[in-house]
Amino acid sequence: MITITEKAAKHVATFLAKRGKGLGLRFGVRTSGCSGMAYKLEFVDVANPEDHVFESHGVKVLVDPKSLPYIDGTELDFVREGLNEGFKFNNPNIKDQCGCGESFNVQ
């Protein structure tokens, strides 16, 4: 189960509207990065039949079955830190992550 905060959902909706197309967000992991795994966050134009689809606050989040074990239970949030802003993940599966936060390891 993947959830998305209301604030993040609002931003996603804005981005999608601006982009003019897209079914929602694809959230997943890839094996790369300094701690083994890296998140990927992309717009979705084509859904795959095996995708898990989670919907909250009107935004669809698609996750491929291979990624799900690593990120199940994650909440997507949109935060502002100083001048920077973007998506942050509260992932309960993380054992440790590299300082940059873009890459992580699971338990």
Next chain:
Amino acid sequence: MALLQISEPGESTAPHEHRLAVGIDLGTTNSLVATVRSGMAVVLSDALGRPLLPSVVSYRGAGVVVGHEAQAQQSVDPKNTIVSVKRFMGRGLRDIAHFESMPYDFVAAEAGAEGMVRLRTSAGVKSPVEISAEILKVLRARAEAALGGPLSGAVITVPAYFDDAQRQATKDAGRLAGLNVLRLLNEPTAAAIAYGLDNGAEGIYAVYDLGGGTFDISILRLSKGIFEVLATGGDSALGGDDFDQRVFCWIIEAAGLAPLSAQDARVLLTRAREAKEFLTSHGEAPITVRLASGEYVDVKLSSTVFAEITKTLVQKTLSATKRALRDAGLGTDEVKGVVMVGGATRMPQIQHAVGELFGQEPLNNLDPDKVVALGAATQANLLAGNRAAGDDWLLLDVIPLSLGLETMGGLTEKLIPRNSTLPIARAQEFTTFKDGQTAMMIHVVQGERELVADCRSLARFELRGIPPMVAGAARIRVSFQVDADGLLSVAAREQTTGVEARVEVKPSYGLSDDEIAGMLKDSFTHASQDAFRRALREAQVEAQRLLEATRSALNEDAALLSAAERALIDDGIIGLEAVLVGDERHAIDEAMAKLNLATADFAARRMNQSVQRALSGRNIAEMES
């Protein structure tokens, strides 16, 4: 922890490989920085949420402040507080209008009037490049804080009419600020990109840019992903500030105020600006203020009155717009869309007037203050390699004025014609004019006119070490290369020996806005006169070449001539010399024909003699080998 942005499908970058790129609108009055986040171009604000950075730099002792803080210093320390430094970029002192009335301590460059002007400040003598770099440094720091990492590159915008000197200065300022300048982009082109006009919308577009202190109108043609600047125009001393001034004067009159103190004038000017901005969304603006003089102002400015008192200003922009259209040879009905740029275009009377002129609603749904920066960010994002599938196009710009070099007689030989798409390289072969000539001066010029004197001089350099040969035998290949930013490098190479000389054009100083705008127009109005002068100069050069050749032949082989023949040739020389300096092209042609006739036998005899010399003393075997 890093914050993630949404990528296009399949475009997720590996960690630490996000290529952070920004677009920078380095404006006369305000500057902005923008980037593309989650597929959307956004302007980055400072810690206080302010998107605009006033383009003001104030030196305090050896230190420096930029932006709002510097703006506050303007009345306290005008000499060390530089506003509108963009007007000095790539300019010599004599290019700057009314420099004597400015509060700055100008330092003319050493080499006489050539070279960029400098300003003496408390932190030492500073060039406009260094001052602009201070503005860029602040924007860079803002962007790096907002994006959470070092920038991989930036696109900086420049006015379409900026010449090579001004573009080079802008690029230098970017480098000085530690930016990797991916390219410079014309401001109107950036605005057009922000509106997405580059995506398949072919046709003619007008970009109406009314900023704080400057007005620019550009006519662009977009075809096959190439933006061509057909014409530019404007007024470098007309902007939103003039509208404030009109309201200010109206308040004084309406409230019957006595002459104001400097402090009261400042307060009132601020109120005037607020009233102007209020009228954008209201029909009437109340202006109430108690002045230090004790006087109380309480007046109401209606939008009708506001439109009335600023009518001449609006009219001025429309005249410049019509002029630019005329230069481009276009009617208003041929313009497919009008893009509004600059905060002052929010004024309803301007929207209305422009809409009426073009017979269509102008594009204004993007923030006019931000539109140039947004377009630059879009372009920067592409150039940095963050492309979405199908977005593999690259926007091309064109060079605004032809590039060429000076040939004998002060004529321009254009190597790269105006409106060529960038980047471009062209080469052409030239030769020597005199026997035994061992050096050649390469004079690089920019402009549309036929004579060098009417064009702008960009650089001069000398190619030395040409082996002595007869005139016309040396082959010197001159190549011009213009990179994607419109910056030029020139190389000259003698083909037999390979000796080479080159120059990166760091032009000495620029032209005034009016001169640049005028250059294109001049090339049309003077077309027939130029054609005449070119033909005349060509005849003169040809005549000189003939005289040169005849004299050198006489030096060597005068013995081949009878006294009568010699007299005839001398007559011909005198006759040609007499008409050479005049402007009678036909007289020159006739005198040349006469001299040619007089020397025809002489030439034949010399030819025979040299053949005999070459053959004598040789046997058949040698001849055949």
